[in-house]
Amino acid sequence: xxxNIVLDIGNVLAHFCWEKVLxxxxxxxxxxxxxxxxxxxxxGMWPELDRSELTDKEVLENCIRKSPQDEESIRMLFxxxxxxxxxxxxxxxxxxxxxxxGFNVYILSNFGKTSYEGCREKGNLAFVxxxxxxxxxxxxxxxxxxxxxxxxxxxxxxxxxxxCLFFDDREDNILAAREQGMNxxxxxxxxxxxxxxxxxx
Numbered sequence: 001x002x003x004n005i006v007l008d009i010g011n012v013l014a015h016f017c018w019e020k021v022l023x024x025x026x027x028x029x030x031x032x033x034x035x036x037x038x039x040x041x042x043x044g045m046w047p048e049l050d051r052s053e054l055t056d057k058e059v060l061e062n063c064i065r066k067s068p069q070d071e072e073s074i075r076m077l078f079x080x081x082x083x084x085x086x087x088x089x090x091x092x093x094x095x096x097x098x099x100x101x102g103f104n105v106y107i108l109s110n111f112g113k114t115s116y117e118g119c120r121e122k123g124n125l126a127f128v129x130x131x132x133x134x135x136x137x138x139x140x141x142x143x144x145x146x147x148x149x150x151x152x153x154x155x156x157x158x159x160x161x162x163x164c165l166f167f168d169d170r171e172d173n174i175l176a177a178r179e180q181g182m183n184x185x186x187x188x189x190x191x192x193x194x195x196x197x198x199x200x201x
Contacts, residue, residue: 049112088119107134145176
């Protein structure tokens with residue numbers, strides 16, 4: 001029986017709006033946009049922000065090395081870390097509704113410390129306070145889809161994996177959750193998630 005709903009944040013409960021920041025806040029387009037994206041958000045160093053073993057400065061310097069000509073734009077992007085995630089309109093009501101139906105609700109998300117705290121300070125991620133608990137990657141210095149973050153999550157909240165249903169927008173994260181015994185489904189939109197939930201309750 002599913003007792004616990006586990007939710008990712010980015011693109012499930014909130015919009016990861018890095019493209020808007022690059023275009024509207026920094027003014028990037030075309031080739032420059034693509035270079036900065038590849039050096040940062042789409043590159044291999046970006047998950048290290050979520051892991052938070054390296055300092056933000058160390059990650060920044062690594063990103064700049066990938067595209068030195070875009071140093072100014074990359075530095076500007078890092079100054080907007082607290083603006084990269086904005087809550088979806090439905091998130092708080094959805095969590096309240098899940099709890100009214102008798103589910104426990106938890107969050108398991110990749111998120112860097114600076115970005116997470118910055119978003120909270122700007123009034124985003126308020127839905128976190130409605131849940132029964134959250135594990136954010138920077139706290140354990142592990143990131144999805146690494147098995148250790150799922151194990152840390154289950155241990156922290158003393159959850160039985162078979163009683164959990166995890167929604168995440170990335171298939172690799174879903175497959176990793178299933179390997180740890182959790183029920184897990186790729187999140188595409190709220191209506192599809194609700195359709196699945198209605199089948200199990």
